[in-house]
Amino acid sequence: MDVWNQSYEQLIFLQDRSIGLKAIIAIDSTKLGPSLGGCRFWQYASDEAAVLDALRLAQGMTYKSAISGLPFGGGKAVILSQPGQSSREILFRALGQHIQNLQGSYITGMDLGTDVSDMDWVRLETPYVTDVSGSLGAVNDFTAKMTAYGVFLGIQASLKTVYGSENMQQKIIAVQGLGKVGYQLCRYLKHAGAELVVTDVDSKRVKKVVEEFGAIPCKPDVIMRTPCDVFSPCALGGILNDFTLGQLDCSIVAGAANNQLAESRHGEKLHELGILYAPDYVINAGGIIVTSVELIGGDAATAQQKVEKINGTLMNVFQAADEHGISTAAAANRIVEQLLKG
Ligand code: NAI
Numbered sequence: 001m002d003v004w005n006q007s008y009e010q011l012i013f014l015q016d017r018s019i020g021l022k023a024i025i026a027i028d029s030t031k032l033g034p035s036l037g038g039c040r041f042w043q044y045a046s047d048e049a050a051v052l053d054a055l056r057l058a059q060g061m062t063y064k065s066a067i068s069g070l071p072f073g074g075g076k077a078v079i080l081s082q083p084g085q086s087s088r089e090i091l092f093r094a095l096g097q098h099i100q101n102l103q104g105s106y107i108t109g110m111d112l113g114t115d116v117s118d119m120d121w122v123r124l125e126t127p128y129v130t131d132v133s134g135s136l137g138a139v140n141d142f143t144a145k146m147t148a149y150g151v152f153l154g155i156q157a158s159l160k161t162v163y164g165s166e167n168m169q170q171k172i173i174a175v176q177g178l179g180k181v182g183y184q185l186c187r188y189l190k191h192a193g194a195e196l197v198v199t200d201v202d203s204k205r206v207k208k209v210v211e212e213f214g215a216i217p218c219k220p221d222v223i224m225r226t227p228c229d230v231f232s233p234c235a236l237g238g239i240l241n242d243f244t245l246g247q248l249d250c251s252i253v254a255g256a257a258n259n260q261l262a263e264s265r266h267g268e269k270l271h272e273l274g275i276l277y278a279p280d281y282v283i284n285a286g287g288i289i290v291t292s293v294e295l296i297g298g299d300a301a302t303a304q305q306k307v308e309k310i311n312g313t314l315m316n317v318f319q320a321a322d323e324h325g326i327s328t329a330a331a332a333n334r335i336v337e338q339l340l341k342g
Helices: 045-065 088-099 116-123 139-163 180-191 203-213 265-273 287-298 300-307 310-324 326-342
Strands: 010-016 021-028 039-042 072-081 174-176 195-199 230-234
Touching: 010 088, 010 287, 010 300, 021 045, 021 088, 039 045, 039 116, 039 203, 045 072, 045 203, 045 287, 045 326, 072 088, 088 116, 116 230, 139 230, 139 287, 139 300, 180 195, 180 203, 265 326, 287 300, 300 310
Parallel strands: 039 072, 174 195, 174 230
Antiparallel strands: 010 021, 021 072
C-alpha cells in the first residue's frame, strides 16, 4: 500500500520501546467535526496490516458519522498487541498522553480488544475519550443495544423495500455472530415474530439464543448458504467476498458487522445479484449515535430517538440507488461525498 497517497488528514505512528508501545492513530477527516472512533488492541499479522486496518476503519467512521448527520469526523487508534509489553494501565495511559497532545482533533473509545477499564486509564490523561465507567454507552451495554436496535430498524426498512411490508412474521432471518450486538438483535427480531437461524463459533452463545428465542442453530460454515429472507452478518468484516457472494440464498443483507464488503466492487456484485444490501456504516450507526449524544449532552431517550432515524436514512439510500440505477453501496458513498464536499 502507498501510505503517502491516501486521502486521510493525519497518520501518526507512536513507539515507546521502554514500555513496548507500538500504536497508530489515523485521523481520516475533521471536516465535519473532531475525529471520533474507538481504539483497537489487536495482534496483527504485519505492521502494514495494522496501518491498513486503522486507515480503513477511520474512513468508515467519517462515512458513518456524516451519513448519520453527526457533527464528527472519523478517526481510529490501534495498539499492536505483542509479547513482553507493559501492563494495560501503562500502555493506555501512554496512548492517552498522545491523544491529549492532539488537543481534541481525535476522540477515542472502545473497540475490538478494549474495554471500559482501558478507557478509564486513558481518561486519567485526557478528556478526549468516551466509553469510560458510568458513561451513557457503558451502562447495561447500551451502545450494543442501540446498535442492535438500529440494525433491527434497518432490517424493517429493507423488508419494506423488497416485500412492500416491514412485517417480520414468517420471515427467516439468518444471524451470523451472537455476541453483544447479535444477541440483542435476536431479541428484537424474535419479539417482532421473525424465524431465526443462528450461528456462532462459540457454542454456548448459540445454545443461549436457541433456548431463549427458539432459534434454529446452524454451523458457522453453512449460515451463508442457508435459504433465508435476510442474512445478517454480526461477526466479522470482509464477509462479502468473491468466495461467499455466490453462496448467498437471500433477498437482503443487513447486519451490524463493520466493513462487510471485502472490496467496494462486492457492493456492485450484490446489486447485480438482485440482493438488497443495507450499507454497513448506515445500518450499524447506533453505537456512534450513542457516543455522540454522550459527547454533545443528552440522555438515553435522546439517543434512542436519534437511532430511530436510521430507518429513514436507509430509505433515502435505497431511493437514491433506485433513482440513479446504482448499487446501494455506491448510493450511500455518493451521499457522504456530497456532504463532505459541501
Ligand atoms: P462481539 O465480539 O461481542 O461478538 C462477535 C461474535 O461473533 C462473537 O460471539 C464471536 O464468537 C462471533 N464470531 C466470530 N467469528 C465468527 C464466525 N466465523 N462465525 C460466526 N460467529 C463468529 O462483537 P459485537 O460488539 O457484537 O460486534 C459485532 C460486529 O458489529 C463487529 O463486526 C463490530 O465491529 C460491529 N459493530 C459493533 C458495534 C457495537 O456497538 N458493539 C457498533 C458497530 C459495529
